Amino acid sequence: xxxxxxxxxxxxxxxxxxxGLFWFVLRGILRMDRTERRVHAxxxxxxxxxxxxxxxxxxxxxxxxxx
Numbered sequence: 001x002x003x004x005x006x007x008x009x010x011x012x013x014x015x016x017x018x019x020g021l022f023w024f025v026l027r028g029i030l031r032m033d034r035t036e037r038r039v040h041a042x043x044x045x046x047x048x049x050x051x052x053x054x055x056x057x058x059x060x061x062x063x064x065x066x067x
Contacts, residue, residue, distance in 0.1 A: 045055060 048055060
């Protein structure tokens with residue numbers, strides 16, 4: 001019976017490792033995208049303020065939450 005459980009573990013281990021790596025990479029991509037969008041919104045808000053333009057209506061809360 002021990003051999004059967006060992007075979008099951010060795011059969012599932014590669015799938016679990018690949019799934020874990022996939023989750024980690026996808027999580028990193030989503031976090032980088034969120035951070036990049038936040039930084040871009042902040043830079044755009046700063047540029048609009050320099051030019052004396054009003055803030056974009058949809059980004060008022062996003063600029064506040066960014067920093």
